[in-house]
Amino acid sequence: MSYFRENIEKTEDYVPGFQPEGADVVKLNTNENPYPASPKVLEAIKNVSAERLRRYPEPLGNEFRRAAGEMLGLSPDNIICTNGGDELLTMCFRAFCDESRPVAYPVPTYSLYPVLAGLQNCQRVEVGFGAQFGLPDGLVNTYAALTIVCNPNAPSATFIQPEELFALAKKLKGKSILLIDEAYVDFSEANCAGLAKDFDNVIILRSMSKGYSLAGLRFGYGIACEELIAGLMKVKDSYNADATSVAAATAAIKDQDYFKENIEKVKTERRRLAQTLGELGFTVPASKANFILAQCNDCDASQIYEKLAQRNIYVRYFNLPNLADKLRITVGTKEQNDKLISALEEIIQR
Amino acid sequence: MSYFRENIEKTEDYVPGFQPEGADVVKLNTNENPYPASPKVLEAIKNVSAERLRRYPEPLGNEFRRAAGEMLGLSPDNIICTNGGDELLTMCFRAFCDESRPVAYPVPTYSLYPVLAGLQNCQRVEVGFGAQFGLPDGLVNTYAALTIVCNPNAPSATFIQPEELFALAKKLKGKSILLIDEAYVDFSEANCAGLAKDFDNVIILRSMSKGYSLAGLRFGYGIACEELIAGLMKVKDSYNADATSVAAATAAIKDQDYFKENIEKVKTERRRLAQTLGELGFTVPASKANFILAQCNDCDASQIYEKLAQRNIYVRYFNLPNLADKLRITVGTKEQNDKLISALEEIIQR
Numbered sequence: 001m002s003y004f005r006e007n008i009e010k011t012e013d014y015v016p017g018f019q020p021e022g023a024d025v026v027k028l029n030t031n032e033n034p035y036p037a038s039p040k041v042l043e044a045i046k047n048v049s050a051e052r053l054r055r056y057p058e059p060l061g062n063e064f065r066r067a068a069g070e071m072l073g074l075s076p077d078n079i080i081c082t083n084g085g086d087e088l089l090t091m092c093f094r095a096f097c098d099e100s101r102p103v104a105y106p107v108p109t110y111s112l113y114p115v116l117a118g119l120q121n122c123q124r125v126e127v128g129f130g131a132q133f134g135l136p137d138g139l140v141n142t143y144a145a146l147t148i149v150c151n152p153n154a155p156s157a158t159f160i161q162p163e164e165l166f167a168l169a170k171k172l173k174g175k176s177i178l179l180i181d182e183a184y185v186d187f188s189e190a191n192c193a194g195l196a197k198d199f200d201n202v203i204i205l206r207s208m209s210k211g212y213s214l215a216g217l218r219f220g221y222g223i224a225c226e227e228l229i230a231g232l233m234k235v236k237d238s239y240n241a242d243a244t245s246v247a248a249a250t251a252a253i254k255d256q257d258y259f260k261e262n263i264e265k266v267k268t269e270r271r272r273l274a275q276t277l278g279e280l281g282f283t284v285p286a287s288k289a290n291f292i293l294a295q296c297n298d299c300d301a302s303q304i305y306e307k308l309a310q311r312n313i314y315v316r317y318f319n320l321p322n323l324a325d326k327l328r329i330t331v332g333t334k335e336q337n338d339k340l341i342s343a344l345e346e347i348i349q350r
Numbered sequence: 351m352s353y354f355r356e357n358i359e360k361t362e363d364y365v366p367g368f369q370p371e372g373a374d375v376v377k378l379n380t381n382e383n384p385y386p387a388s389p390k391v392l393e394a395i396k397n398v399s400a401e402r403l404r405r406y407p408e409p410l411g412n413e414f415r416r417a418a419g420e421m422l423g424l425s426p427d428n429i430i431c432t433n434g435g436d437e438l439l440t441m442c443f444r445a446f447c448d449e450s451r452p453v454a455y456p457v458p459t460y461s462l463y464p465v466l467a468g469l470q471n472c473q474r475v476e477v478g479f480g481a482q483f484g485l486p487d488g489l490v491n492t493y494a495a496l497t498i499v500c501n502p503n504a505p506s507a508t509f510i511q512p513e514e515l516f517a518l519a520k521k522l523k524g525k526s527i528l529l530i531d532e533a534y535v536d537f538s539e540a541n542c543a544g545l546a547k548d549f550d551n552v553i554i555l556r557s558m559s560k561g562y563s564l565a566g567l568r569f570g571y572g573i574a575c576e577e578l579i580a581g582l583m584k585v586k587d588s589y590n591a592d593a594t595s596v597a598a599a600t601a602a603i604k605d606q607d608y609f610k611e612n613i614e615k616v617k618t619e620r621r622r623l624a625q626t627l628g629e630l631g632f633t634v635p636a637s638k639a640n641f642i643l644a645q646c647n648d649c650d651a652s653q654i655y656e657k658l659a660q661r662n663i664y665v666r667y668f669n670l671p672n673l674a675d676k677l678r679i680t681v682g683t684k685e686q687n688d689k690l691i692s693a694l695e696e697i698i699q700r
Contacts, residue, residue: 036400216593243566
């Protein structure tokens, strides 16, 4: 016999991206920011005292909520701190979904969504993106309690304009929560934070992992109307964000100058990488994230993946419908991208 | 209309203990360790590099699992890292409980259990402790999928011997998981870690908050057979423990000399405080935790609570059956305990 619930037994483990170690490795497979976090973050961490560690943290992470609210022009009451963006996803599944309350989302997208649906034992309504990764019309009529749109989408790096999501939120009002997963939005020109004020059914997910170079810190946050934030607070662990992470994330979000400079560096390399991949014969849709989904036209994506790995260069390959002819490549530093490009030139010429 | 599930709407927020601020405050209300963490913890935190923060953490916290396994004489595969002990509780509710799979536990106990049952929408079977807080016979026949025993129990500070929990685990085998919440066990003379090897249905919860003075860090862990750990891994967030916390918790658990010295200091003060409270007319059962549940005999517990608070001394008062005539007092430093004792002498003489 198993002690576990049947749906837990049936749920396949989420497989985190491979984390190769070594100084020689060019790691472009898990969408980390190639540049380090603001020096003010390390300073904030070094200043955490034994006394602050000894005591329970302030349970809501108000220090961060104030800083994020200020940056966004919103009240701290519109913000919830989470242990990584992933915890906000978990909280939304627990708050809105169950056996009679499905989740809906376009596919292909972030592979954690179906895992969380399995753990919560709720039905999944997966609506296929078209070839251009536009917003599928079918999302309006799913009867889902929770509708998720990852924007920019992973792994396509494509972006749906806020106006379109505004229209979707309006159609879903009174029927479904619209969760817009903006984990990668720091690399886009627009975002949907404004919708959180206008709608009682919109939640925006943000992450400090990518734009702020803090994947190791596990810090994310949600943006929504006060009523939704208050409800989500019930579902979170009492002290979900630790004292060190709150101090570090607050320092990071306050240093907007450093942040913007960092983002520009990534965007500059993104342009260059996209152009070069185009010249090498890949089809590269406009990326609004810190990665590129490059489609192989006269080549075999899985073979290129293997040959890159043999050279200690790691990108991501998904053997899935609509993705098996593509490689997802994180935008690295200039040096890393140069190594990737040289290797690709070599591989493709053979 | 509400977008939330009905059970979420109905669940009352968990109320964390009051966190008064100020240098004058004597804070004996939330069971923090009065002494700071090992200096090696602060050193480990200061040594966390920007590179480690930039990258995703190793997802299982293997560095800590190895150190904890070594300390316990168990394999790392018997350990799971969690974002505070509370996250392990949440994971167990999600893994084992649902509408047709109840949870059972003796009461009064940790007030988070009913909140988590509400969030998971599972039935609660609450079996009353007797006046002596011994293991209730009724726990064997509850048909629960998850049975929780907090040991030492909060807020009674009483301890059930491992032999009795061994017998309970045996009776529950094939029927229920037995989760032994050992958040306070570092202050006891015995513990149940050994049961995790002998039983396929026992999970031990540990916390770094109390014994290791790291409540601000949010780090706990579970101990169980490999099969249960593997199942629980599915339920955890992919990267639930951040890089800084793993480094800090590992440094803490490796410094057993510091830890043991710290525990002895708390125990010495616990003895003195218990004796003095007895002399002041309170009934004080033997405490195996870092707090004392003191029963007022000729006095009014809620009034004493108020009068202490007026003097900036905070203890915990629960207006609940079996607790309304008692105060839960965290064992503080010698200086803090002296202040409490002086204040109590003053209050009681009036």
